[in-house]
Amino acid sequence: MKQGIIFDLDGVLLSTDEMHYTAWKSIADELGVPFGRTENNLLRGVSRMASLEIILGLGNLTLPEDVKFSLTERKNNRYVALLQTLTPDVVTQEVRDTLKELKARGIKIAIGSSSKNAKLILRLTDLAQYFDAVSDGTNISHSKPDPEVFLKGADFLGLSPDVCAVVEDAVAGIDAANAGGFYSIGIGDASKYDKADAAIEHISELLNVI
Numbered sequence: 001m002k003q004g005i006i007f008d009l010d011g012v013l014l015s016t017d018e019m020h021y022t023a024w025k026s027i028a029d030e031l032g033v034p035f036g037r038t039e040n041n042l043l044r045g046v047s048r049m050a051s052l053e054i055i056l057g058l059g060n061l062t063l064p065e066d067v068k069f070s071l072t073e074r075k076n077n078r079y080v081a082l083l084q085t086l087t088p089d090v091v092t093q094e095v096r097d098t099l100k101e102l103k104a105r106g107i108k109i110a111i112g113s114s115s116k117n118a119k120l121i122l123r124l125t126d127l128a129q130y131f132d133a134v135s136d137g138t139n140i141s142h143s144k145p146d147p148e149v150f151l152k153g154a155d156f157l158g159l160s161p162d163v164c165a166v167v168e169d170a171v172a173g174i175d176a177a178n179a180g181g182f183y184s185i186g187i188g189d190a191s192k193y194d195k196a197d198a199a200i201e202h203i204s205e206l207l208n209v210i
């Protein structure tokens, strides 16, 4: 049994990944870059600027730094506007029950998210109460697939990676977990990724694989 679980946020505990998609799609449309859900999967877990670089790459575009910065700002403004619709109701009972059960078993839990908006999301959805630590885009210099966000999360919990599992929906997140020496659990898009140590379809199955 693991002593700590580090959860990715977007795409694992709630579906703000759809809001990322809507906001990025509007930017891609403006740039004339074809962008659908398949392309959006490439952005999962990846930082804001790295996401823009992927979109520019898809369109064979190069832009000056100041234009790239303003595009990421506009994307974030659209995304944050969409986030304002979040309420505690968007978090499923299954997610809340699973987090409560982990706590009842004495397992420490943390967030490991690339997002600089993670704390806002946790507050709007009333999820903050369950977590012993939050490691997010505000405390890292390298985003997934670099393991930094998870290594900091484990450190905040006072645990070493070998006694922690990471739950991720992103291929980049599974690579990050593996690189950091964590037990990696794929869900959603990452459940089909063969480098994940375990795969689950529903979050409640987590209790069977740790």
Ligand code: B16
Pocket: 008, 009, 010, 011, 017, 020, 043, 044, 045, 046, 047, 048, 051, 076, 112, 113, 114, 115, 116, 117, 118, 137, 170
């Ligand atoms: P922000 P996660 C990631 O969150 C998202 O999956 C990814 O699409 C996004 O670009 C990244 O956060 C940065 O988010 O623009 O809000 O700082 O999946 O690591 O929880």
Ligand code: MG
Pocket: 008, 009, 010, 011, 012, 044, 045, 168, 169, 170
């Ligand atoms: Mg994610």
